[in-house]
Amino acid sequence: MKLKEGKPDTLKVADQKGRILLGSKYAGKRFAVREEPDGTAVLVPVLIVPERDAPVTSQRLDESFAALEVLKDNWDDNGSLAPVPEYVAYAREALALLQAGALARGVHWTEPHIGSNERGQVTLEWWREGRALTLFIRSGDQVDYLKAWGSNIASEMEDGTVERIADFIALSRWLYQAEAPKA
Amino acid sequence: MTDEASTIPDRVANEETLFRAVANDLRFLPVDEQGIRRISSMAFNDVARRPSVDRASLCPGGAIETRDRFRAGSGVLSLIAGEVRELSTTHGSTGRVYGVDVEPVPLTQNSAHAEIYGRPPFDTDKIFDRIKQALSRIATLTLSPAGLDEFQ
Numbered sequence: 001m002k003l004k005e006g007k008p009d010t011l012k013v014a015d016q017k018g019r020i021l022l023g024s025k026y027a028g029k030r031f032a033v034r035e036e037p038d039g040t041a042v043l044v045p046v047l048i049v050p051e052r053d054a055p056v057t058s059q060r061l062d063e064s065f066a067a068l069e070v071l072k073d074n075w076d077d078n079g080s081l082a083p084v085p086e087y088v089a090y091a092r093e094a095l096a097l098l099q100a101g102a103l104a105r106g107v108h109w110t111e112p113h114i115g116s117n118e119r120g121q122v123t124l125e126w127w128r129e130g131r132a133l134t135l136f137i138r139s140g141d142q143v144d145y146l147k148a149w150g151s152n153i154a155s156e157m158e159d160g161t162v163e164r165i166a167d168f169i170a171l172s173r174w175l176y177q178a179e180a181p182k183a
Numbered sequence: 184m185t186d187e188a189s190t191i192p193d194r195v196a197n198e199e200t201l202f203r204a205v206a207n208d209l210r211f212l213p214v215d216e217q218g219i220r221r222i223s224s225m226a227f228n229d230v231a232r233r234p235s236v237d238r239a240s241l242c243p244g245g246a247i248e249t250r251d252r253f254r255a256g257s258g259v260l261s262l263i264a265g266e267v268r269e270l271s272t273t274h275g276s277t278g279r280v281y282g283v284d285v286e287p288v289p290l291t292q293n294s295a296h297a298e299i300y301g302r303p304p305f306d307t308d309k310i311f312d313r314i315k316q317a318l319s320r321i322a323t324l325t326l327s328p329a330g331l332d333e334f335q
Contacts, residue, residue, distance in 0.1 A: 067210070076206055077254055079230035113213040113221075117315075118228040119308065125223060127215040132316065134224065138308065146312050151320040153270055153281075153313045 061092045068116055081120035091122040091137040101165035108176045126175055133175045135162060145171055195285045195297055197265030200239035202249040203227070207256035207328035220331075222322050224315040226260060232305040233298040234318065236262065236285070241295035246325045252293060256329030260322040267299055270317045279303070281310055 012020045031043040068083045075082060095112070102109040112124035112135070122137040136144045143162040150156030162168050195201075203226065205211040211226045227234045239261070242248040246259040270283040282302040290296045299318070305311040 076208075076211075076225070076228055077204075078228050078235070080228045081230065110216045113210070113215075113223060115210050115223055115225045117225065117308075117312075118230040118232075121308075123225065125213075125221075127219070127221050129217075132221075132320075134312070134316065136308070136312065144309070144312075146309075146316060148313075148316045148320070151270065151317040153317050157313050157316065159309050159312070 061096060064095070064111070064114055065092055068114060068122065071116065075116075078118070080116065080118040083116040083122055084120040086140055087120065087122045087137050090140045091124070094135075094137060094143055095124065097165060098168050101169060102172055105169055107169055107172045109172075128175050131175050133171055135168075147171065147174065193287060195238060195264045195287060197263075197268065199264045201236040201262045201264055201267070201285065201297065201299075202239055202242065202246050202325065203234065203236050203260040203262060203322065204249050204253035205258045205260060205328065206254050207258065207331075209331070212258065212324070212328065212331060220324075222260065222319040222324065224312070224319045226322070227299075227315040227318045232311045233300045234315075235288075236297050236299060237293065237295040238287070238297050239295075249295075250326055257326075258324060258328035258331065259326035261325040262318065262322050266321045267318070270314065270321075281305065281314075283314060 012022060014020045029045060031045055034042045034044050036042060065088055068088055069085070071082050073082045074080065091114070095114075099109055101107075110126060112126050115123045115125065117123055117136070124135040124137075126133045130149055132146075132148045134146045134148075136146070138144055145160055145162050145167075147158045148156060160167075162171070205226045211223050212220055213223055214220050229235065237249040237252075239245070244251075246261070250257050250259050264285050267283055267285055271281060283299065284302055285297050285299050288296050288298045299314075301310070301314065305314055
């Protein structure tokens with residue numbers, strides 16, 4: 001085992017249990033071991049992205065959206081249409097991307113409350129004290145948001161479109177910022 | 184017009200309480216990550232963008248009467264008519280002002296029935312999204328759906 005691009009005088013030797021002592025300059029860092037065809041093993045520095053208890057997996061996404069997929073027209077007795085299958089599929093992709101984007105940027109991530117509105121569009125809702133953030137998956141290529149920090153529709157709400165991961169990151173930061181609710 | 188119908192006020196007074204039934208389904212009353220039970224804006228879904236409510240003053244049996252007209256185990260939210268009317272919005276691009284109101288829409292089987300509506304009508308998703316968000320914020324839970332813990 002050797003350090004990639006290491007000079008001979010930095011060669012580290014593993015003990016009988018495969019352990020090597022790298023020294024304090026590598027404290028807290030993580031490495032992946034890549035075995036080369038010639039039998040050598042290279043330590044490659046890696047960045048560990050913190051994952052919560054429920055990492056993004058196909059199975060977990062299936063579980064999250066399963067409840068929506070069984071709803072029929074008038075599921076709420078208020079005439080709401082059943083969630084549109086293509087919107088549900090797009091919401092799965094969007095949710096996976098948003099979670100990965102949040103984790104990669106070190107932004108707080110919480111599972112949203114997944115629902116549907118009267119037109120069969122998928123909604124993702126988050127709350128934090130007096131703030132609420134709702135994403136609306138309105139079609140295969142349109143995700144809108146609504147920020148609310150009060151019930152005044154004119155002065156305490158803002159809506160718009162999420163076009164990039166960075167848009168969602170900004171919304172998340174707004175949701176979880178520590179100050180009193182504001183725009 | 185029957186005697187009974189003629190005694191029903193044709194305008195919903197600001198001080199009137201309104202009942203809104205919600206199905207016995209956790210998705211309408213989720214718990215956030217801080218353990219606080221919330222009222223989802225989905226509780227005001229309505230395909231005609233005119234959420235139905237019952238006028239409490241015409242429900243001698245109270246919120247239970249509204250619950251029993253809906254689905255078994257349902258919950259009931261409460262709103263104050265005057266607070267509903269205080270909701271208003273201006274469309275960002277057109278500058279159009281949307282008023283929110285409540286009007287009696289008595290049904291054969293339910294003389295207490297009323298509807299929350301827009302003047303002019305809520306004609307876009309975004310306007311109605313805001314209205315539903317506001318309604319969910321001014322509503323309180325009066326009767327918990329069966330199986331849900333006491334509202335916090």
